[in-house]
Amino acid sequence: MISKNSSLINSFLEDLSGGIETLEQNIGLLENEKEESVLSIFRVFHSLKSGSRILNYLHFSDFLHQAENLLSSLRSGKIMPDRETISLLFQTLDLIKDFKFLVQENYTEEDFLSKSSWVLRIEELKKFFSKLTGQQTFDSSSKTLISLGSHFYRINIEFDKDIFLTGSDPLFYIEELYQKTTVLQSKTSIKNLPLLENLNPEKYYLQWSILIRSSLSKEEILNVFQFLDESKNKILIEELKEDPLENKTSTTGSQNQDFVRINIKKLDEVLNLFGEIVSGFSQINNLLSCNRDEKSVTILENFSNNLAHLQGKMLGIRMVSLSPLFNQFYRFTKETADKLGKKAILRISGEDTEVDKNIADMLREPLQHLLRNALDHGIETPEKRQKLGKNPEGNVFIDAFIRENNIFIMISDDGQGLNKEKIIQKAIEKKLVSDVELKSLTDDEIYQFIFNHGFTTKDAADELSGRGVGMDVVKEQIEKMRGSISLETSQNKGSTFILKLPITLSLLDIFVFRIGREYFGLPSFYVHEITRLKKPELSLIEGILPSIVYKEQAYPLFFLDIFFKSSEYESKDLSKGLLFLLEVEKTKFFLFTDQLTGQQQAVVKQIPQLDQFKNGILGSSFLPDGEILFILDIFVLFKQLKELRIKNN
Amino acid sequence: MGKLIFSLDDSNVIKTNLEQILERAGYDQVHAFDGQEGTQIAEKLIAENHKISLVLCDFNMPHMNGMEFLNWFKSKPEFKFVPVIMFTTESEISLMQEAKKTGAAGWIIKPFEEAHLLDMIRKFAK
Numbered sequence: 001m002i003s004k005n006s007s008l009i010n011s012f013l014e015d016l017s018g019g020i021e022t023l024e025q026n027i028g029l030l031e032n033e034k035e036e037s038v039l040s041i042f043r044v045f046h047s048l049k050s051g052s053r054i055l056n057y058l059h060f061s062d063f064l065h066q067a068e069n070l071l072s073s074l075r076s077g078k079i080m081p082d083r084e085t086i087s088l089l090f091q092t093l094d095l096i097k098d099f100k101f102l103v104q105e106n107y108t109e110e111d112f113l114s115k116s117s118w119v120l121r122i123e124e125l126k127k128f129f130s131k132l133t134g135q136q137t138f139d140s141s142s143k144t145l146i147s148l149g150s151h152f153y154r155i156n157i158e159f160d161k162d163i164f165l166t167g168s169d170p171l172f173y174i175e176e177l178y179q180k181t182t183v184l185q186s187k188t189s190i191k192n193l194p195l196l197e198n199l200n201p202e203k204y205y206l207q208w209s210i211l212i213r214s215s216l217s218k219e220e221i222l223n224v225f226q227f228l229d230e231s232k233n234k235i236l237i238e239e240l241k242e243d244p245l246e247n248k249t250s251t252t253g254s255q256n257q258d259f260v261r262i263n264i265k266k267l268d269e270v271l272n273l274f275g276e277i278v279s280g281f282s283q284i285n286n287l288l289s290c291n292r293d294e295k296s297v298t299i300l301e302n303f304s305n306n307l308a309h310l311q312g313k314m315l316g317i318r319m320v321s322l323s324p325l326f327n328q329f330y331r332f333t334k335e336t337a338d339k340l341g342k343k344a345i346l347r348i349s350g351e352d353t354e355v356d357k358n359i360a361d362m363l364r365e366p367l368q369h370l371l372r373n374a375l376d377h378g379i380e381t382p383e384k385r386q387k388l389g390k391n392p393e394g395n396v397f398i399d400a401f402i403r404e405n406n407i408f409i410m411i412s413d414d415g416q417g418l419n420k421e422k423i424i425q426k427a428i429e430k431k432l433v434s435d436v437e438l439k440s441l442t443d444d445e446i447y448q449f450i451f452n453h454g455f456t457t458k459d460a461a462d463e464l465s466g467r468g469v470g471m472d473v474v475k476e477q478i479e480k481m482r483g484s485i486s487l488e489t490s491q492n493k494g495s496t497f498i499l500k501l502p503i504t505l506s507l508l509d510i511f512v513f514r515i516g517r518e519y520f521g522l523p524s525f526y527v528h529e530i531t532r533l534k535k536p537e538l539s540l541i542e543g544i545l546p547s548i549v550y551k552e553q554a555y556p557l558f559f560l561d562i563f564f565k566s567s568e569y570e571s572k573d574l575s576k577g578l579l580f581l582l583e584v585e586k587t588k589f590f591l592f593t594d595q596l597t598g599q600q601q602a603v604v605k606q607i608p609q610l611d612q613f614k615n616g617i618l619g620s621s622f623l624p625d626g627e628i629l630f631i632l633d634i635f636v637l638f639k640q641l642k643e644l645r646i647k648n649n
Numbered sequence: 650m651g652k653l654i655f656s657l658d659d660s661n662v663i664k665t666n667l668e669q670i671l672e673r674a675g676y677d678q679v680h681a682f683d684g685q686e687g688t689q690i691a692e693k694l695i696a697e698n699h700k701i702s703l704v705l706c707d708f709n710m711p712h713m714n715g716m717e718f719l720n721w722f723k724s725k726p727e728f729k730f731v732p733v734i735m736f737t738t739e740s741e742i743s744l745m746q747e748a749k750k751t752g753a754a755g756w757i758i759k760p761f762e763e764a765h766l767l768d769m770i771r772k773f774a775k
Contacts, residue, residue: 165723165729165730165754166733166754167703167731167752167754167773168773172773202730226747227754229746229750231750232750386675389651389652
């Protein structure tokens with residue numbers, strides 16, 4: 001936690017201002033008055049290091065620690081204050097200036113690490129520091145040094161459709177760019193991609209547009225592509241005058257005025273109030289329904305349209321890009337891989353995808369867990385990979401995209417894939433399945449076992465993965481967001497976990513049904529079928545919960561009054577009411593209701609004051625006529641139902 | 650089974666050098682001293698169901714030179730996706746333009762450094 005002690009922050013800000021002044025004076029003097037300047041700079045780094053540690057800017061403190069090491073090397077004469085070193089120190093100064101601004105604005109470390117350009121800058125500088133200090137002598141002409149550089153280029157590449165015929169792969173070139181320069185952004189265009197039936201897998205259809213920052217000249221960058229035949233591959237490199245992304249990720253004050261930081265709670269309040277307004281409007285609309293002329297109809301219609309419009313806009317405000325979240329994983333991947341003695345690169349795509357802020361926040365943990373798993377269980381050691389003929393450096397991918405009101409996030413690796421035998425062995429050990437049952441299971445069903453509680457095929461718990469958090473927790477976290485998780489895996493080729501989530505949690509597609517005089521909403525996400533049975537076949541196999549036989553299958557049936565005692569059915573005659581066949585965690589069951597009254601999109605309003613409904617009600621919303629309705633949290637009800645069944649068996 | 654690297658060069662020094670480097674790196678290898686021998690070996694490899702991961706080919710060879718071999722090799726459907734890396738000297742760079750058009754995947758300038766050669770092999774070998 002960042003200390004809220006403002007006097008502490010103020011004195012740190014003073015230290016920063018003083019330090020910046022000292023740095024500005026002394027870096028330029030390094031060449032002539034080495035001794036004294038080195039000492040002054042060293043002292044600044046040192047004191048700011050401790051200060052930032054106290055205020056919990058740990059990454060920044062770590063960065064300053066490395067800067068300090070650089071100064072030690074300068075002091076001992078291990079490296080010389082040449083042009084490169086000095087330019088590096090000026091870059092450090094710039095970073096400290098920006099950092100000061102962030103501290104001033106009360107940003108937490110997490111906030112500034114979530115800016116991709118920040119992470120890049122810090123990581124790049126650190127790389128330099130360790131390179132400089134790790135070397136006995138510093139050869140300024142050495143070409144192996146990657147410099148952050150001050151040139152910006154936009155590279156547009158249209159590869160030869162027949163590039164695979166040269167035995168080459170477009171990704172070699174993209175990867176080389178990543179190695180030699182700092183890639184700020186890369187985008188692929190599928191403009192030339194034909195429909196599936198016309199797609200020739202031997203051809204290459206994608207086009208790339210890549211923004212890079214580099215110290216290399218245009219010619220040197222063109223050299224990356226020297227193996228490509230210019231007459232068939234179109235490569236266009238355009239030098240840009242300034243950082244094209246600067247406006248978006250700017251950290252300096254004057255350019256920041258276009259943005260306002262809003263506490264998400266305030267936004268929630270606004271959304272709640274909006275719900276009230278909609279309900280108020282519905283009531284007015286109802287009141288006037290018997291007595292309206294042409295003029296009032298027009299006014300009301302306009303009003304209603306504007307409300308719908310406003311609702312869309314308000315939900316849009318809550319949408320954030322996934323890129324700050326995803327970008328944090330670069331560092332995470334590297335550190336985790338290092339700890340595991342593995343080599344892996346994280347490749348991110350679709351980070352521009354926008355989701356509800358709540359979802360982005362809730363995604364961090366499960367994604368981190370999946371990444372950790374991919375590195376720990378998926379990616380092999382460099383030695384093993386080499387033996388298998390793979391690149392010793394493994395790949396982990398995160399991709400996000402939106403399809404029909406759902407966001408999909410895929411986490412994959414090119415590691416060893418899930419070990420079916422081990423899973424079977426463990427499943428039998430844990431008595432999740434018998435030998436006989438096993439024979440009838442498909443591979444997919446076998447892989448599903450990893451989502452069971454406490455399931456791990458690792459023999460010993462370790463620092464990284466064995467923290468008692470298993471895939472079951474990931475699954476639960478995803479399902480809490482009304483999402484689902486599935487997986488694909490292939491021996492020695494890797495695994496892919498696919499998360500499917502709603503874009504927002506604030507707006508729900510619901511079915512509205514009635515029990516007695518009460519109205520309830522049911523997220524349509526869970527509804528598998530709605531049916532009315534003339535002659536329902538009841539069986540009482542499973543404890544007190546009766547089952548209905550439907551299409552030759554028995555499904556447990558429940559009445560809502562098990563959970564909400566106050567709900568009174570008009571009639572419990574199964575042939576009169578309506579049955580919802582719901583599906584949670586691949587289990588289907590029936591819910592009995594009096595009547596289906598409609599289907600609508602609802603803004604969910606949290607109702608913390610209704611404690612007795614906790615764990616069963618997601619929130620409230622309004623019917624078009626202003627009547628209140630409760631939206632059921634089917635996931636929680638399902639869990640309770642399961643417990644009930646276990647108790648009674 | 651390791652990856653099979655097929656090299657063509659008329660110099661014994663290069664051959665020995667390659668042999669040592671590739672063996673240390675754990676690759677399987679076959680060598681031909683000229684393009685003609687190269688075509689025979691390549692055909693034999695297909696007949697015996699071997700898969701070539703990568704071809705390293707010199708430009709300047711007797712009987713059938715590197716360019717001719719590349720032309721022949723790329724015309725064979727069974728080799729169409731096999732990458733060919735050309736060995737070249739600074740003075741032969743212009744030849745590379747032609748080789749690129751014929752479907753070479755890249756080139757290595759002789760004399761080559763072991764690390765660079767292995768980098769290229771690791772990158773291109775299938």
